Amino acid sequence: MDTIRRCLWGSIVTLTALTVTGALVAQTAPPQGFEARIKAIASSFKSIPSLERLSQTQLENIMNFVVGNMLFVLNHEMAHVIINDFHLPVLGDEEDAADAFAIVTSLRFGTAFSYRVLEEAANGWVLSDLRDRDNKTPIVYFSDHDLNLQRAYRIVCIMVGSDPVKFKEFAEIWKLPEPRQDTCKNDYEKAVSGWDTVLKPFARGPDQPKINIDVAYGDGKGEFDLYAQAFRSVRLLDVVAARLENELAWPMPFAMEMQTCGGFNTGWNEATRKLTLCYELAADFAELYRNYNDQPMASVNPKAKPKPKRK
Numbered sequence: 611m612d613t614i615r616r617c618l619w620g621s622i623v624t625l626t627a628l629t630v631t632g633a634l635v636a637q638t639a640p641p642q643g644f645e646a647r648i649k650a651i652a653s654s655f656k657s658i659p660s661l662e663r664l665s666q667t668q669l670e671n672i673m674n675f676v677v678g679n680m681l682f683v684l685n686h687e688m689a690h691v692i693i694n695d696f697h698l699p700v701l702g703d704e705e706d707a708a709d710a711f712a713i714v715t716s717l718r719f720g721t722a723f724s725y726r727v728l729e730e731a732a733n734g735w736v737l738s739d740l741r742d743r744d745n746k747t748p749i750v751y752f753s754d755h756d757l758n759l760q761r762a763y764r765i766v767c768i769m770v771g772s773d774p775v776k777f778k779e780f781a782e783i784w785k786l787p788e789p790r791q792d793t794c795k796n797d798y799e800k801a802v803s804g805w806d807t808v809l810k811p812f813a814r815g816p817d818q819p820k821i822n823i824d825v826a827y828g829d830g831k832g833e834f835d836l837y838a839q840a841f842r843s844v845r846l847l848d849v850v851a852a853r854l855e856n857e858l859a860w861p862m863p864f865a866m867e868m869q870t871c872g873g874f875n876t877g878w879n880e881a882t883r884k885l886t887l888c889y890e891l892a893a894d895f896a897e898l899y900r901n902y903n904d905q906p907m908a909s910v911n912p913k914a915k916p917k918p919k920r921k
Contacts, residue, residue: 645723648673651840658836660900675899676892677844678730683876684850684866685712687885691878695861698808705755706764710801713768728765729780734895735762737902744902764797771798814859821860823851828869834889841868841892 652669655661661669689708693700700707712731716724739758742749749757756764766784770777771794781791814820825847830838841847847866854860864883871888878885 647844648677651843654836654839655896658896660897664900671903672896672899673840674726675730675733675903676895677846678727679734679895680841680887680892681727681846681850682712682716682731682734683891684846684885684887685715687876687878687887688850688854691864691885692809692858694878694880695864696809696812696858701804703754703756707804709761709764710768711805713765714772714798714801714805717769717772725769728769732762732765732784733903734898735759735765737898740902741898767791767794768798768801771795809858812859814857818859820855821858822863823855823860824863824865825851826865826867828867828889830889831870834870834893837889837892838868838870841889 649670652673653666655669655673656664661672664672686708689711690704692698692711693704693707713728716728718724735758739762741747742758755761763784763786766781766786767790770781770786770791774781774791774795786794827838827842827847830836847868851866862883864885866885866887868887868889871886871890874888874891874894876885876887876891
């Protein structure tokens with residue numbers, strides 16, 4: 611029987627890494643023009659009925675939210691693949707470890723875009739919490755994933771712990787209490803040292819061959835054609851695959867694909883060695899942003915000031 615690991619986007623089981631952490635290899639930012647491609651494809655989404663009344667700026671904000679969250683989802687799932695392929699020990703909850711991997715890796719790029727990916731992911735958990743409340747979705751305390759707002763604050767705290775000065779305003783926007791800000795450095799340092807330690811033996815040396823990672827963008831099947839075109843243009847999978855090939859000495863090849871799946875699933879099939887992300891999930895992120903982005907911080911703290919909207 612095939613072994614399939616799946617994370618579901620929704621109220622019961624929720625999601626959220628890019629590559630190996632910085633002590634192992636030199637990190638590089640997404641290729642030049644990555645953000646420009648996101649901006650260029652935003653206007654094409656005016657043809658989606660639910661988005662047709664939005665301005666170009668609003669469409670660009672949605673696309674940044676969608677791409678940022680999909681990248682975080684992909685990176686989180688790649689952390690699970692890495693744990694599986696290299697038989698890494700995990701002390702604590704694996705979902706927490708995968709989130710920490712995603713956050714630390716993005717931080718080590720040190721670019722405005724990588725910080726924005728984390729901001730969009732944190733916002734994604736807040737908006738998901740708002741939607742769950744609106745839909746009166748029961749809270750499931752026995753899930754193997756933390757609650758939406760816990761995952762949002764993990765992102766905020768590790769960001770603050772990495773540089774309390776740089777992210778001071780971010781902490782204030784999120785109303786992260788100062789006593790907690792002071793302890794976030796420990797969270798950051800534990801995440802960094804833990805992942806660096808377990809991955810160091812598997813870093814690819816300059817004399818080792820690269821293991822091929824195939825990427826594919828499936829058919830949008832009409833309803834999701836724009837999303838398929840968008841991710842081909844942005845080359846989301848290619849960016850991650852190129853880095854993974856370079857940085858780790860994988861035991862064998864594998865593949866990543868984006869497909870129309872008939873649901874929001876994203877998952878790793880160990881038998882086929884294929885990681886699949888679904889266009890339906892991207893469409894859901896777009897609707898989530900469109901419907902719930904007015905004052906996301908109200909979900910965290912009713913007395914909080916509304917978060918400034920990006921221009």
